[in-house]
Amino acid sequence: MDSFTSVQGAAIPLQVPDIDTDVITPIKRVMEGAEAITQYAFEPLRYTPDGALNPDCPLNQDAYRDAPILLAGANFACGSSRETAVWAIRALGIRCIIAPSFGDIFFDSCFENGLLPIALAQADVDALAAHAGAGEFRVDLERRQITSPTGETVPFTVNPVQREALLSGRDSIERTLGREDEIADFQQRDRELRPWVYELAHV
């Protein structure tokens, strides 16, 4: 996994609430493979019904080309657990998403893919969005701080373990495999307490 320390660049204002993962990666595109997943990311928003790029969608606008930051609406990426949503957003070049709230499954999946999700109050996201297009933002994970183009800074919180994972870029599977003894111990103890969990009839 890529590590993450900070990003700098434009921030895309896409403050529609409840954008679900079926919108971020429509299932039809998921089945067409990695290229289609990226090309058609946010398809219902980025394309018109006749298949042309929708110029009204900020994701298509020149000002936000290659922008590494997304300013999103409440409940961003709710719905299906499909991690393709995370992959598609990364493939668009985005490394950090700032929103009032997130779909819980998506939020955790971000940390496994070098993507930083930041939950801020709606008013704070709105205040940042007011400067979108006005220059570069900076998101610093080490200092846990967002700097807007005007130089204002906004602090954010992030779980220390998840922060560490992003900073180091270390895979959580590797980390947990190092705890195999603890897992085996747990199962052994638990088997005494709840044997029915492990001794299934008729398997």
Next chain:
Amino acid sequence: MAARTLVQKIWDAHIVAEFGDGLDLLHIDRHLIHDLSGPASLGKLAERGLPVRSPELTFAMPDHTVSTAVGRTDADTRAGRMLVPALRERTHAEGIRLFDLDDPEQGIVHVVGPELGLTLPGVTVVCGDSHTCTHGGLGALGWGIGSSDLTHVLATQTIVQRRPKQMRVICSGRLGTGVEPKDLVLHLIGEHGADGAAGFAVEYAGSAIDSMPVEGRMTLCNLAIEFGAKIGIVAPDDATFDYVAGRRYAPAGALWELALASWRELASDADAAFDREIEIDAAAVSPQITWGTSPAHTMALDGEIPDPESAQVPAARLARSKALGHMGLNAGDRLLGVPVQHVFIGSCANSRISDLQTAAQIVRGRRVAQGVRAWVVPGSQAVRREAEELGLDRVFTAAGFQWREPGCSMCLGVNEELVPPGERCVATSNRNFVGRQGPGARTHLAGVATAAAAAIAGRIADPRQLAREPADG
């Protein structure tokens, strides 16, 4: 020990290691795998040269990508051709029990888990599917995971998780006649928003839950994710224990007695603190239907579509008017009487035997309206068999419904069972997102009786009205 909630108790019993700041390594008791998300992660694991840590706690079945046509094979859909053989091959290589397409226990993973007694009170259940919250209906702690976590669980039988905040939804009173658990949860989401419970685990409690059959509790928990919560749960009680007893993989004999004694402890302590509590008067809930493209776009079946301007947040106003555009509807319209072309009774929200019985009560002796494609897709082979023993299949087919094989079907457009662009469907599933039932499809989520009534009337109709009119049969 300090007072704890039900979720905290189950959580604590599964901690393998604590990382601090609410992040824990939890043991997973049951890992359910399906055709859509399973093969890729199994493949990833093999690529890394890692074995499945606990194949005996892992169970697989194809449901998402398969056709539900009678006489189907896994070659009938493009996605199925790709994914079902891969699932078969990988689970075989790893020694994971697969309930294959021709297995008498095949079905939708969230229907089959509880029905086979794989899901038990107090266990942790994960699956690469967001509706794993369904298993909370039995007092299990279940949640959906993405593919990185899926690979992690395969490799370690554990998961790194943040302890969720705790919400309790107290449902007082009792649901009225003809009002379903689905109506209750749609109403709840309509009132509090699709992110109303984001970051929380939700425990449903109160008299309406106590008197609710276990299958209804699963429906309620199924839509916890539409309410923004990864986890929904109901404390197990005698009704739960009766449901679990005698199931194929459930404990029996001395193990059963041991399990039962432990399950009786599974309730929130009287003085446990919740971060948030909501009360809802179940008796005041009427049948609900969605008018837009979020489960929060819900209204009373006999009501009028609310004005987008009534939304508090400006961005929500815009989203609501866009949703109306997509649905071909206007604020102030009534939905009753709006013509429909498709009716889908199925999905892990509403495809259990009690759901089919509810639908059959409306359908019996009536005919599906001309021009309506109406499907009943039982949630599992076991549901299908039981329905056939009760003669429900004949009630449906005599009326002109298609009686199909188990699977996700029209809930998710990955199996080529789609609603064509611009056409309207009343569905008992759980998502009305843009494109969910196919590009351009217009989905109205509702309970089973409302869906059945729409099939008969050929338009959105009130099942309570229909129940008052005599059928011919």
